[in-house]
Amino acid sequence: MASSMVTPSPLPRPPRPNLAFRRLRGPRSPAEFAAAVRRSAREIGERVSCDARYVGRVEAGEIRCPNYAYERVFLHMFPGRTLVDLGFAPRSSVRGRGARTAEDTPPAHLTSPVLTTDETARAGETPEVYEPYDTQDPYDTHQNHENHENHEESDVLRRAFMRGGTVTVAAGTLGPLGLTLDAVATERSVRRPGTSEAGALEEAVRRIRLLDDRHGADGLYRRAAAPLRAAYALLDAGTTRQSVAERLHSGAGELAISVGWLAHDSGRFDDARSHYAEALATARLTGDAGLEAHAFCNTAFLARDAGRPREAVRAAQAAQRVGRPLGSARLMSLLALREAGGWAGLADRTGCEQALARAQALFERGHSDADPEWMSFYGEAELEGLEAQCWSTLGDWPRAARHARRAAHLQDPHFTRNIALYMAELADDLARGGRPDEAATAGMRVLDLLDLVQSSRIQTMLAGTARVLLPHRRASGVSTFLDRHSGLPRTAA
Structure with missing residues (x-):
């Protein structure tokens, strides 16, 4: 291993904010910029796990020089610039403090600290990319608060707590859907946000959830970024009233989760993970247990869908630890279901059945005033x-079909997306359970709903069902379903 010829300073210097990098991000939120970094990495064959937290650490000056993978990506994104132009210290100046020669550089494809490579393979999980700085366990709800501040907070919150001088508050609008946060764009000092802005933020969250229930995520995700940027701007502007500050942080966190869900449901798993991480950081910085439980709840669901069942179990269990003191049996029921999904992904039938039994028992306790507002979708x-x-x-197809059929029958008609989802689940279970004619009938009903619902998740499920039904084209109704399905326009990612 090459040794450094530069003697490190005996006294650690406080990090200096990387203002050059912040300027390059422009009006994009940390999550949006992180997504752009990941896209650029794919363009040159690199794999980095950039998220809003990493962007925040760079801008705060905590990362003086990026690792080699990030260096290649950043120079690809900003051709003609050097690392110094991007606000980083020369690599030679940080040798001995964490920089490595090319021979010493750790592999870019590091597996999750939660699982070894062998454990990941046994669990049937998709390996996730982690960077060397990512050493904290996000599912340990008992880590000390200082570590959470150092490692979990998003860029937007750093700027909210470390701001100075004038601020810029951009207007955030969701176009024709009318989701608007009434913030004033100006380079001068502006009126600090108050109760009206907090109320607008909360209303934006409600509207996004309502539209998702009716129409699915695909048509909403990109337009929802504008209210999220406006929420960050409101945090930047700050407020002198603690009650308003709490509402703004809670609203921004819930909005990040809502936008994360739109990304999740439309198949943009990396974007969803980044948004959920932002919400989790917000919750931990402000001590908002309800928001933290919600962020962990969605993280567990995402992990299950992304092929990381062990992470799903851990996130769901972390959510239950945080959520238990809140006093909502319905919340704990949903979190038990998230855990059950993780156990099912690990093929642990006993663990799954135990979690399902807890979920049912908790659900039967009924509603309470402690139930979070965002849980309005969670019914029978x-x-x-x-x-x-x-x-x-x-793989218990008959049992799965029975529950899916009940779900579709019980669903409130205005939840169009959920009806389509349950019918797609039913069609797939029937097809895999050897009942192709019934599967085709259920699939046709989903096709009828796709004029109203845009959800990559549902389209992916239906495509899987079509593949299973191909050998059964002669069964009643199957040919008609397959022909109609083959004519579906494919949604752009």
Whole structure:
């Protein structure tokens, strides 16, 4: 190993904010910029796990010089510039403090600290990319608060707490859908946000959830970025009233989760992970247990869908630890279902059945005033639908079909997306369970709903069902379903 010829300073210097890098990000949110970094990495064959937290650490000056993979990506994104132009210290100046020669550089494709490579393979999980700085365990809810501040906070919160001088608050609009946060764009000092801005932020969250329930995520995701940018701007502007500050942080966190869900449901898993991480950082900085439980809940769901069942179990268990003192049996029921989904992905039938039993028992306790507002979607239909997904993952097709059929029957008609989802689940379970004619009938009903619903998740499920039904084209109704499905326009990612 090459040794450094530069003697490190005996006294650690406080990090200096990387203002050049911040200027290059421009009006994009940390999550949006992180997504651009990941796209650029794919263009040159690199794999980096850039998220809003990493962007925040760079801009705060905590990362004086990026590793080699990030260096290649950044220079690709900003051709003609050097690392110094991007606000980083020359690599030679940080040798001995963490920089490595090419021979010493760790592999860019590091597996999750939660699992070894062998454990990941046994669990059937898709390996996730982690960078060397990413050493914290996000599912340990008992780590000390200082570590959370250093490692979990997003860029937007750093700027909210470390701001100085004038601020720029951009208007955030969701175009024709009318989701608008009434913030004033100006380079001068502006009126600090108050109750009206907090209320607008909360209303934006409600509107996005309502539109998702009715129409699915694909048509909403990109337009939802504008209200999210406006929420960051409101945090930047700050407020002198603690009650307003709490509402703004809670609203921004819930909005990050809502936008993350739109990314999740439209198949943009990396973007979703970054948005959920931002929400988790917000929750931990402000001590908002309800928001933290929600962020972990969605993280568990995403991990399950992304092929990381062990992470799904851990995230769901972390959510239960945080959420238990909140006093909502319905919340704990949903979190138990998230855990059940992880156990099913690990092919642990006993663990899954135990979690399902807890979920059912907690659900039967009924509603309470402690139930979070965002859980309005969670009723008997969702309980049945999530249980159907567990049995489907375990390969018990008849049992999965029974629960999926109940879910579709029980669903409130205005939740169009969920009806389509449950029917798609039913069609797939019937097809894999050897009942192609019934599967085709259910699939036709989903096709009828796709004029109203745009969801990559549902389209992916339906495509899988079509593949299973191909050998059964002669069965009643199957040919008609396959022909109609083959004519579907494919949604752009």
